[in-house]
Amino acid sequence: MEKYQKILTIFDPTTEDQKAFERSIELAKKTNATITAFLSIYDFSYEMTTMLSSEEREAMRASVIKDRELWIAEKIAAVDNEGLIIDSKVIWHNRPFEPIIEQVINEGYDIVIKGTHEHDKLKAVIFTPTDWHILRKCPCPVLLVKDHSWPKDGNILAAINVGSDEEEHISLNKIITEEALNLAKLIDANVHLVNSFPGTPVNIAIEIPEFNANEYNESMLNHHQTAMAAHAKEFNIDSNNTHVSEGLPEDVIQNKALSLDAELVILGTIGRTGLSAALIGNTAEHVIDGLNCDVLALKPEGYTSPLAM
Incomplete structure (x- = not known):
């Protein structure tokens, strides 16, 4: 049985172009998956109108939801969806990421597909707080869709961390690589592996005069x-499709994705909560920000969303 059987597609009410839905259809046609077109909406002004009774507010909410349901129905009718099962769900909620993750937990979706915003002036992708919350807290794979197409015989870049002997990283490397190979079969693509490693820490080079930075870098490169x-070798991937470079992960992965013209980058996100999640520096987020292709973010095995606790 194909891996992706239940797709949760997040609709964007701010744009007519629903990239995530188009990608979902593309994937569903290959896997016979069912698609749920999902939208979480909220209008603060309705909640603040004290002149309205709670019944009137409820009626206004219902009216907005109905309007959006019709809009999604039009979008579904406008695409070639022959042979596919597509339903839709519109929910009123003031924190859009929560109902998305609740749907995944309660309904057992295999993948969440969501479009990202492009900022016209800078052509940089703007990630909303909702995107980051989903990336950190969603227990199933999350596919963030950009404008890059998925051509036949294209390239999938799997970003792994092979230098570490930590069990979580070893397990995540396996999950990422298997996912890349599975998708490559589905969409007829080639799998490449990329790994970055840090260069010589500057303070060591300064504090220990006899420290040989070149020797250190050489041994780090050999190790990785x-x-x-x-x-x-374990996954029968050609050595020509493996790439190891010194540098920050966000730079190495971005440069390799560009040089390969990758259609998809797959990486792991270690789900972080509390204070550490608020700190800038989550590698996955830095990497995702700089890419111009789709990104598939995966969680470690046994990950439990904080929303499920």
Whole structure:
């Protein structure tokens, strides 16, 4: 049975162009998946109108929901959806990410597909707080869709961390690689693996005069190349499709995605909550910000969303 059987597609009420829905249809035609077109809406002004009774407010909410349901129905009717099962759901909620994750937990969706915003002036992708919340807290894979097409014989770039002997990283490398191979079969693409490693810490080079930075970098490179070769061999991935470079993950992954013209980058996000989640520096988020192609974010095995607790 194909992996993606239940797709939750997030509709964007601010644009007519629903990239996530188009991508969902593309995927569903290959896997025979069912699609739920989902929209979480909220209008603060309705909640603040004290002149209205609670019944009147309820009626206004129902009217807005109905209007959006009709809008989604038009979008569904406008695409080639022959043979596909597509339903829709519109929910009134003031924190859009919560009902999305609740749907995944309660209904058992296999993947969430969501479009990202492009900022016209800078052509940079703007991620909303909703995007980051979903990336951090959604227990199933999240596909963030940009404008890059999925051509036949294109490239999928799987970003792994082969230098680490931590169990969580080893497990996540396996999940990411298997997902890349599975999708490559589905969409007829080639799998590439990329791994970055840090260069010599500047303070060490300064504090220890006899420290040989070149030797250190050489041994780090060898260590990561050896680990990468072993990982690629385990999954029968050609060594020509493996890439190890010194540098920050966000730079290395972005540069390799550009040079390969990758249609999709797959990476792991370690779900973080509380104070650490508020700190800038989550590698996955830095990486995603700089990419111009779709991104599939995966969680470690056994991850439980904080919303499920």
